[in-house]
Amino acid sequence: MDILWYVLEETIQKYSSFFEATAYMLDRNGTVVISSDGSLLGSKLFRSHPHANLNRVIEGGAKELGVAQDFLYCVSVMQNDMFYCYIAAKSEKVAAVSLCCQTAAIAVGELLVANPDRPLPDILKVSEGSRHSMLVDSLLAQPYNHQKTLALFQTAELDGTLLRSIICIEMVFQTNQYFNINLNLGYQPIIEDARSKIISIVEANKYFNTQDICAYRGENKIVIVKSFINNHDISKVYLALDKICESLCEELSGAYLLDFKIAYGNLYNTISKLRCSYEEAKEIISIGKIEYPDKNFYNVDSIITDIICRFLHPQVVNKVFIPLIKRLTNSEGVLEHNLLESCEAFIDSCMNLNRAAHDIMVHRNTLNNRIAKLNSLTGLDPANSFQDALILKLLIVYLRQQNNLTIIEP
Template sequence: MIIAKDLAQKIVDHLMEIVERNVNIMDCNGIIIASGQPQRISNFHQGGKLAVEDQNVVEIKPEEVQQYIGALPGVMWPINIKNKIVGVVGVTGEPHEVRNTAKLVKTVTELILEREMLLADSGSENRLKAQLVDLLFADNTNNALDKINTLADMLNYKVNLPRVVILVKLEPMNNDDFEAQGLQNLLSARIRENVLNLIKDAAFFTADDISLFYKRNLCIIKSVPDQDNLIQVDKFIKSIVDMLNTIQPKLKIQIGLGSRAKYQSELRQSYDEAKFALEHPAGNMIQAINHDAILVSYLFKDHNEHCSYPLALHELKAKFDTIKGKYDMRNTLEGLLANNMNVSAAANRLFIHRNTLQFRLEKLKKIVGLDPCHSFEHALLCKFLLSMDQAK
């Protein structure tokens, strides 16, 4: 690691406000790269060079100054980052007066540099994540499979796990609070990093999940190995809300949830659904594409660029197919729709007893979750399920 001169000077300025002593930072060649005494910058400091060579503290007393080129009385410590000396930090003054101060300055300098290194590493990782997500959410991922696999290997991302896309919009509750609390920097690098660290600590977040800020929203690609894990997704989302409210209670949080994508090629569809759910005017904090009103709105939207039907409807269709043949469900729904959901009229048209039709509807409600005679949205969804059959 090479210490940048501008960063070194910021560290010096910060430390001098605390210790009220002159502080110098030198590179491994003993050249002063930052100082509270600007005239000394770029000068050679033999005491700093010796601290690097001996890998130990160097103290210079007033009577010893002539022995060290470019030196003043003081204490110099090597800066050690990950067991490697990257420079020297020194405090000017009588050694017996600044010995403890110099040790403190060394420790603080190392902490700041370690922090900067972590931020740099994090920035590199986030850039790789952004590149991967751009490819995963592209219109056609088949043209970029090699790039996707390369980036996935670098991030230890398992490409073929089923996943769901979660989008989180963070906004101030009102403009007054926004200004008063200084939340205008909400999307600053430091705030974003804090939020992403919180997400990693949330319940049910795993090594197979990805989180990043993507197109102004927090984007989480959550692994859902099987359908039963969707319950954990709900708990995961609630834990995120609780954690965000803890660190900043004046935030307005809105969440959009897409469908479970079984395959990598379906992630774009899950993202589109999450974005639509997030922007839907229903007004709830957490809005999922499989909520009846949102799914119906999505089906009537001009969205057929990527997929004829949303993944959420395919999930309903899979459940519907398990009972379609056994209970003659296709003819049953066609009869109901043709008779404006009038059970008696539909039973007459189907030449079955009314109780038989009621039994079939109870099965539809229990297994598929649709109750078309009591919900307009459910009736529309049944119509779309029949359309999917015709499209085969």
């Protein structure tokens, strides 16, 4: 967003805090464009035009705002007979509203006059990208301010009752390294240019509509708030999310110097829950990267075992896994990795001994001996018991997540 907008916002907040009042900047029509507490954005502060209430305390502020014992005051910001904006304030203290307004108006006037090439209408015309950034920041803020977020949704003419999910795109821009030394080969300007192109590619996706939001979150994440019409068959909506993410992968796969991961969170029909969807999407990416570092898109179908292992019940770890780990640790205190790797290949090949031996490039008899040894140490027989095979698979994934076992490349 425009830097001057931020400075104006900070000025409003500063004087609001100093005089213990809530301050607002209003445009020519009386619409709140900046608010010190994030409330009433996009709405009218006065029932009548602000000009009718200039330089006077309105004792009927309680009726105007629906808040008891509040007083309103309004001043206009003008320089050389040119109108810039209105500054208004509300407070329980009569003296505070006028002092807050007048002091803030002087400061805002000085800022605007210092930027003569930036008329206020241009500053107040927030671009769609900036509006999306504000919405994403508000949705994911901690603590969450529902009133502010709802006001931003209303200003952007977004329906807050639609079913929504957060799609998270985590990006890593590649740079050249030589002998562990970062070489400054002019990649940074290229990366900055790539960032703007990537957001354009995402926003132009054929599955997006006017109710969707897309913005950067920090330096390396793009957050997409994808909306859907409420559907009684929720599984169809998740299938649609899969299709959308696959489409994004296709479009981003040709981006220069970019490695990316995509995942989406749960669907919610209340905007206050969307932060949960964002955290879920990030969690799926962090889990998927451990087992499948070369993949770009992760969904729960493809990493279901890994998700189960990330949220295991403590008794499963303490009662089942830890005793097994002790039995599989030799006298030198080293875990028998080769037994576990061979067992995983055997399970992943649907207990097909020949195929498993081929996959890990060992002789069939060697693999058979390893599985027999694992059976003698643990009492688990993956060849004849699905439960034993499941326990061993979960143990292997759990150990990998704990960084105690290397990833087996296919």
